[in-house]
Each structure stands twice: as structure tokens, then as C-alpha cells.
Amino acid sequence: MRFLIICIIPLLFAVNRTLGQGCTPLGQTPRSAFPICGTKALKQTSVPACAGRVIRLPTCPPNVEYRDLNPFWYKFTCYTAGTLGFTITPNDAGDDYDWQLFDVTGRNVDDVYSNTNLQVGGNWSAIAGATGASAAGTKPMACEGLSEPKWSSMPTLVAGHQYLLMVSHFTSTSQSGYELAFGGGTANITDPLPGAFLTAKYHCLNNRVAIKLNKKFQCATLAANGSEFEIVGAATANVVSAVGVNCTGGFDMDSVVLTLDRPLPGGNYTVRIRNGADGNTLLDACDNPIQAGREVPFVIAIPQAVPFDRIDPVGCVPTxxxxxxxxxxxxxxxxxxxxxxxxxxxxxxxxxxxxxxxxxxxxxxxxxxxxxxxxxxxxxxxxxxxxxxxxxxxxxxxxxxxxxxxxxxxxxKDTVNALFSYRISLDCVYDTIFLQHDGAHGANDWKWTFEDGSTMTTRTPEKVYTVFGQKTVKLEVSNGVCTDDHTETMLLNNTLKAEFLVNTPVLCPLDMASFTNQSIGNIVSHRWDFNYGPGSRMVDPQPFRYPLSGRDQVYQVRLIVEDDLQCTDTVFHSIKAVASCRVAVPTAFSPNNDGINDFLYPLNGYKTADLVFRVFGRNGQLVFESHNWMNKWDGKINGSPAGIGTYAWVLEYTNTELGNRVFQKGVTTLLR
CATH class of the missing domain: 2.60.40 (Immunoglobulin-like)
Structure with missing residues (x-):
């Protein structure tokens, strides 16, 4: 069944009436499907109302809901691979029938509602009249609508696979039935196996004989009085009733339970089949009978006592x-x-x-x-x-x-306790945790799990760390029956790391250098080496000024920290003292790649922000622009060397020390 998501009110009322009906008759769900045969036409005189369930069809438009409305389900097996042809002919030519075929081999049959991979083919066309799969079909799947063909192409079946065919009666105003007939394809869905017995076993309780058949037969062909069966053997007994296993929820059976009118003594016996009061033996889905006269032997041994000699393994703390x-x-x-x-x-x-x-x-x-x-x-x-x-x-x-x-x-077995003891040994490079379980109560299996994912299986392991801090240890212990686990968190508190911050990476003349200590650990001493002067032993040394120089100078500042274990750690940072921080633009430059004055740029822009530097040619065109004082003009315009001569420039920036905006302009001579 399919519903347009946008539908008119009268149709909605009709659908709601149908949705109120349950799918209780046999054959209206996948679990109670009719067994069918390729050589036998099946007539459904009427179709009980049933709301059905949604079937997802991923190859069809998503704005339409497809549902097995008023369905009957049919099951069959493919015995010879090939194509399947069939026809669904409504009793009322104005009725609209839909169908969908599923391959349910090895699956729960209810998966047809959730697993779209089981779908083999189908037809949900809105055209009334006969439908099915035939050589006239042009595609394996027809979706909803009057533009879709009423006939689908014949699906290909796989030998040994089990299939479900769902036939849905979309015309909810009618319960008129249809005829389902197979033909036109090359696949064989008719079971060629002759009917036979597999086993028979006598049960003293209620004088019953359980019979296993080699395939499934129609429940309706089994006479309730068991007249198809007779018992032959060392003693006589009459069959008074027969029940097909699973016949209350389906149409076919592969096991039958016979009830006898009296107990049978020990000896050799045979169950023989004959035509019963209903005129037949047992018939399969194609109405093929088990041949009269077939039989299966069984032996009734002398009854023995049931021994008491086994119990399940006893677990921990049994109740x-x-x-x-x-x-x-x-x-x-x-x-x-x-x-x-x-x-x-x-x-x-x-x-x-x-x-x-x-x-x-x-x-x-x-x-x-x-x-x-x-x-x-x-x-x-x-x-x-x-x-x-x-x-x-x-x-x-x-x-x-x-x-x-x-x-x-x-x-x-005694219960075990996973509590454990431990000792921590701290060192500069390696920390060791010595673990121990007492092994009490027969414990013989240990699993230690650490926060880094590693495990150990001895009773007294040693765990070595090179990265310190908080650690977690879990022990699972067992004596073969009882288990327990315990977790401890431990702190290796000897992490030592030297670190500091410098107030600025560049020192202008007369600027003070200051350092902020960020070292961590149980530190007992600090040793500062500023690459100039006597150094310091303070945690945060006093600011100081590097000497003035006519050239830029880089100083390596070193901090060494020592903890209470006499472990040390060292860190270096560089600081650059420059000869000048006065921003200036050269009056001339010579881009001849001799390493001297090859570029034009604002010098010493260490304390600038939001800088803009522009260079203009003699005719006023912009030839270079930069927003970083370290970006330099190489004396080229569009990749070609600029001519010798005078070039105007404009410079503006914010002085980060004073906070004021500075504007400068001037000219520079390009020399070659």
C-alpha cells in the first residue's frame, strides 16, 4: 500500500478505518506465510482487512509511504535457478493489487520491514487489474503512480534460497480476492523431493510417538484422529490422535506427534503411513503425497532409571x-x-x-x-x-x-580480595612503583592494568615511569572461580621543569629586561645566567639593562632549577638587544645584490604596530606596499628592475611604547 504524504481528507478517513484492523488471520504476516508450489494456482476468495506495516523502498520517491495493506504472504524455495514469472488476477478487475518479493535466506523473516537489501523486485503501480512479473515487464521495480507499468520484469532466483512474496490489496473499499498463478519463468519452485519419514521415537508419557518428516507438509492434510498412521510391532496399539507441530501458527509442519490408546512394552516397532479418513496420506505444498506404505522403525528399550550424576560448575558465592x-x-x-x-x-x-x-x-x-x-x-x-x-x-x-x-x-572457593600495597621510588629520570598482592584465598591469577594501557600478570610487578604525575593502577585477581578488582590512584610528585618568560624578545637601547619564572616542581634552588653579568639566585630576578652597543647583540639566557631530590632541569631563551629603535627610511639604496643596502624598508620598526609603508614612482603610481616593516622592496616593478632615480615614500604606524600614531614621508634614491 502507498500513501501520498499530502492526501485529501476522504481518503485519509478510509485509510484510518483500515489502520484500525489487526493482521491476525494466518497468512497475513511474514511469520505465518502460505507455502506455495509452482505447479499449483492459489485462489484467495477474499482478503481480510489489515493495516499492515511500512515497507521502505529506497529506489522509490521518499514522499510516498508504502505499506503491506490487507496482505497475504507466501513462502517458497528455489530448487533450480532461473527467472520467476507469475500473475495476480483480481476477482474484481477494478481492484488495485501490489506486490513485493524478498530473499529471506538465513534471515529473520521480519527483517523484510527493516532491511532493504532483501528486496528482489516489486510492483506498486496504481493501475487496476492484473499484475505480476513477466517477459512484458521492462524494469524489476515499479513505484507508485498511474505512469508506472503494471508488469515488472521477471526477477532471477538463486537455487537453494528461500523467498517471501507479499501481495497487497490497495483497494481498501473492497475485500474481493484474487488468483495467484506461476508460469513463464525458468526457475523451479516445486519441491522435487519425495515425501518420507526420517525418525520416530516413543515417549512413555501419555503414550506418544514423535515422528520427524523429511520436508514440510500441509497441516490441513493431517487427520486429527491420526488415521493416516498405524503401529506395527511386538505389541498392538491404536493411534487415537495426531497433532502437527507448529500448525497452530502456520500452514505446514515437518513433525507429527501421535497419541496411542495404550502403553507399548519394550521391543521393535514400525510406524506405517496409509490413506486416512480424509482420503490421503500427507500432502506437500504441491499436493504431492507421501506414498502409502512408507514406514520408519523405532525401538522401545526396557525403561531405565535416570541417573543423578552431574551438576553445573559451581561459581563464586553460590546460592x-x-x-x-x-x-x-x-x-x-x-x-x-x-x-x-x-x-x-x-x-x-x-x-x-x-x-x-x-x-x-x-x-x-x-x-x-x-x-x-x-x-x-x-x-x-x-x-x-x-x-x-x-x-x-x-x-x-x-x-x-x-x-x-x-x-x-x-x-x-573462597572469595578473593584485590586490595594491594605499593611503594614508590622517586628518581630524576625514572620513577618506579613496586606493587604487591598478598595472594591470599587461593588467588592464582593477576592482571594489573595501568593508565597507559599496559598490563602485567605477576603477583609483585614493578612499573617504571619516565613521565611523572598522577597514575592509575587497577588489579583484577582470581582464584579460578571468584574474582575481584581494585583501583588505586598514585601521584609521582617529582615532575621538574624549568621555564620562564621574557618581557620582550627585542630590547631597545635603555630598555630593561625582565624575566618571569614559570618552572614547576619541588624546587629548592634557581640559577640564572643572563649571558652578561653575575647572574641571579632569585626565583624572579630583578629587571636589568644590557650595555649599550653600536651593533645588535643576541644574549642566551639560561635557567637551571634543582629540586629536593637534587635533580636539575635547564631551559634557554634568546633575547636580542638592538643598537637603535628609531624608525627611519634610508635616503638611498642599491638593489645590485652585493649584500649592502639592497632593499628599501623602514629600519628598526621594533616598536611599531598597524604599519603601512608605500613607495611611489615618478608618475605617482604605487610600486610597493607593505604592512610589515620587515617586508622589503627589492627595487623591482612587476618583476622587472625599476629605473634609477628618486622615489617617494609614505610611512605611518603606531608607536607601541607611547601609543601615538606617527606619519612620515620622504624620498629615496635608487642607485645601481
């Missing part, structure tokens, strides 16, 4: 014990108070106070015994089968009571 049985016993033979079992041992005193059975059809193959309290310590125990308050031990399906004397031993 329950799980008993496992090799064959089922009657649920009614197990006393709810657990008195069929007696617990004794060398560990802490506990008793069995309850028995919980997990019953299926009056039988159970597992029993959960609840203890009077948890067992925290190690101990050796034994569970003995005794006669309970109900007057018996366990009783098998065939009524045989397990004799006394069965004993199952087990042990419990």
Missing part, C-alpha cells in the same frame, strides 16, 4: 546448584522443598531449602536447588539423592524411580 539430567524426569516427582537431595560437607553449614523445575510438558531435564544461604568460603561438599517428603526419588518419563545411592561431589 543455587543446577542439576543436569541425561534424560527427563516427571516434574511431579521432584519435591518443591528440595527434600529429594541432601547436602553435606566440610565447608560452612548450608542446606537445600527449595527445588525449582523447568518443566515442558510435565517433564524436566534440569533442577535448580536453592541453598539456605550463600557460601563465601572454600569447602568440599556432596549432594546425595534421597527419598523426599513426597515419598520417592526422581521418576523417569516411563515411571522408573532412580535408586538411592547417587552422590555428586563439588567444591566451593
Amino acid at each position: 543455587k546448584i543446577k542439576v543436569r539430567l541425561s534424560d527427563p524426569v516427571l516434574c511431579s516427582s521432584i519435591a518443591p522443598n528440595g527434600s529429594d537431595f541432601q547436602l553435606s560437607g566440610t565447608g560452612p553449614a548450608v542446606t537445600i531449602v527449595q527445588a525449582n523445575t523447568f518443566c515442558a510438558g510435565q517433564l524436566t531435564d534440569s533442577i535448580e536447588l536453592s541453598l539456605s544461604g550463600p557460601v563465601y568460603l572454600d569447602g568440599n561438599y556432596r549432594i546425595e539423592l534421597i527419598r523426599g517428603s513426597d515419598g520417592n526419588t526422581m521418576i523417569s518419563e516411563c515411571g522408573v524411580q532412580t535408586p538411592l545411592g547417587y552422590v555428586v561431589p563439588f567444591t566451593t
